[in-house]
Amino acid sequence: MCLTFDDAYLSTMLHAPEILERNGARGAFYAVSGKVGGSSDWDGTAARPLAGWDLLIDAQSRGHEIGNHTRSHPHLDDLAPEDQRREVDEAHADLVEHGIQSRSFCYPYGGLNDAAVEAVGLAGYQVGLALRKKAATTDENRLALSRVVVAFSDSLPLLLYRLHVRPWLRRR
Ligand SMILES: [Zn+2]
Structure with a gap:
């Protein structure tokens, strides 16, 4: 199992x-490179502070992945x-310039x-994360994995329920 966190909130x-x-x-952890240290203004009235580069670099140095979540958090499919x-x-x-070696990408809103x-593939990423309310399976495109x-x-x-009951119901 992989634990992924979108947006890199403070x-x-x-x-x-x-x-x-x-x-x-x-x-x-998936950072929006043009908003690092600012706020999640794409959340509208629910906007919250985002972590700065120092916290992202510190997490990376401790073995966590800091991934690409676009520059401005758009609906990419639009x-x-x-x-x-x-x-x-x-x-x-932006990530490279700040010393972040990201290997994975996360689609904002799961939109792709x-x-x-x-x-995402052309940019050299090996893994892309979508949504879809189910766990990833080995037969999926690695650039559009379910979560x-x-x-x-x-x-x-x-x-x-989401982790154990719903998948069991789907298999029946
Ligand atoms: Zn997001």
Whole structure:
């Protein structure tokens, strides 16, 4: 199982790496390169502070993955192919410039189409993360892997349902 965290919120980066390490685990955190140290303005009235480069670099040095989550958090599937390429490539350049060696990409809102997946592959990424309310399987395209979403408001029973009961129901 991989634990992934979208957006690299300040609160996430202050606490999650340490909690994971205490449990012998590492996580993958997806930063929006043009907003690092600012706020998640794409959340509208729910905008929250985002971690700065120092926290991202510190997490990377402790063995966590810092991945590409575009430069401005758009719905990539709404953009023209050249704009998709720019979001992915410029974010990659921003990360490299700050010493972040990202190997994976996360589609904002899980929004993707064939051109977006191609842009991520062309940028050299080995792994791309979508959504889809199910766990990834080995037969999926590695540049568009499924994930089970866990939200702040989820209770433990709901999490257990998503991880264990729903997949079991689907298999029946
Ligand atoms: Zn996001």
